[in-house]
Amino acid sequence: MGSTGPVLLLLLFLLSPAVPKKSTTGPYSLSFFYTGLSKPQKGTPRFWAISYLNDQPFFRYNSLRSEAEPLGKWAGLKGLQNWSEESLLQQFREDYFMITLKDIMKFYKDPAGSHTFQGMFGCELRSNGSIGSFWKYGYDGKDFIEFRTDLTAWVALDPAAKVTKSQWEADVEYPQRARHYLQQECPGLLRNYLRRGRHLLDRKEPPAVFVTSNTDLKGNMIVKCGANGFYPRDIRLRWTKLKSRMELGSQGATLPTVNGTYLASVAMTVAPGDRTIYTCHLEHSSLGEPTSLIWSRPMWELSGRG
Structure with a gap:
């Protein structure tokens, strides 16, 4: 050798x-x-x-x-x-x-x-x-x-x-x-x-936050709270019911993007007819303080189900 x-x-x-x-x-x-x-x-x-x-x-x-x-x-x-x-x-x-x-x-x-x-x-x-x-x-x-x-x-x-x-x-x-x-x-x-x-x-780049949803075969709604375009990598995302501290769902992997930033999301399952109001909480070093988004099942969808 x-x-x-x-x-x-x-x-x-x-x-x-x-x-x-x-x-x-x-x-x-x-x-x-x-x-x-x-x-x-x-x-x-x-x-x-x-x-x-x-x-x-x-x-x-x-x-x-x-x-x-x-x-x-x-x-x-x-x-x-x-x-x-x-x-x-x-x-x-x-x-x-x-x-x-x-x-x-x-x-x-x-x-x-x-x-x-x-x-x-x-x-x-x-x-x-x-x-x-x-x-x-x-x-x-x-x-x-x-x-x-x-x-x-x-x-x-x-x-x-x-x-x-x-x-x-x-x-x-x-x-x-x-x-x-x-x-x-x-x-x-x-x-x-x-x-x-x-x-x-x-550098610190704040995340763009979004909520998406889709319905599975059983009528459950899978609701995802996501953050995109943030840096550095460490971030915390969690769902809770309004006025509750119990966390729902689990945060997925934090993934790199092509421009040197990251994306992450947390998903939860909402049962058919559930009228609960949920809150997505987000913590990142680029933000002065934690931020949150409120989500609930659209009323037209609830009424449409009778």
């Missing part, structure tokens, strides 16, 4: 600007996710990467275009990153991924099989001033190897990973450089991005 890990990390150091430490509130995070395929389908890249700042897609790269492309609102910030250098770095990472994937397949004597190699690493600037980090890889959906900063060593989680660990740590300085990257270089990059784009992560 080739010793591409140390070479890759050295290149990463050379392309990373030196950024002085700076106080922050946070938490803020910078993370990278990679996928390599041994036998991609026609038109599918063999390798792709995506980076996030907090929960916001920051840039993407794939082996078909071989270019790092800023995403969303980050594309409009000048001087945020040298994208030509970032493209070069991602090209090296692509080569690194595919070499490692092939070596794992050889270890398991399946050089022609269809397999997946994935990796993720990143860092976090926490509200209390501490720094968090992670760096790990997976093979065919199972844990493969991870870096432990407390041990300053790679920990093999798969038989083939023992070979990878041996090769990567043949350079005795590599574990120290990996630890330095997670604890110094990555936070430095994150601070640099925050200096130019913190406002995009700290």
Whole structure:
């Protein structure tokens, strides 16, 4: 197995600007996710990467275009990153991924099989001033190897990973450089991005609230209270009967939208003939105080049922 890990990390150091430490509130995070395929389908890249700042897609790269492309609102910030250098770095990472994937397949004597190699690493600037980090890889959906900063060593989680660990740590300085990257270089990059784009992560966009309904086969009305276009992600939606605190229904998953905001909803079931007045309550950090909407079954529908 080739010793591409140390070479890759050295290149990463050379392309990373030196950024002085700076106080922050946070938490803020910078993370990278990679996928390599041994036998991609026609038109599918063999390798792709995506980076996030907090929960916001920051840039993407794939082996078909071989270019790092800023995403969303980050594309409009000048001087945020040298994208030509970032493209070069991602090209090296692509080569690194595919070499490692092939070596794992050889270890398991399946050089022609269809397999997946994935990796993720990143860092976090926490509200209390501490720094968090992670760096790990997976093979065919199972844990493969991870870096432990407390041990300053790679920990093999798969038989083939023992070979990878041996090769990567043949350079005795590599574990120290990996630890330095997670604890110094990555936070430095994150601070640099925050200096130019913190406002995009700290922004607050209020939700547009709506109520929809439909009737099931038993005549029950399924009433949904939804919120759309809000940021940040955390939101609370709940139904109650008027002047009651008992919550009805359950809030569904909060989902991302194409413009970097989120949508969420809570649904409840209203029986035929139910004349109760219900209230949808919504709490979000963009709102000065909780807001609510009142809903009841339309009177014409009640009278129409006799």
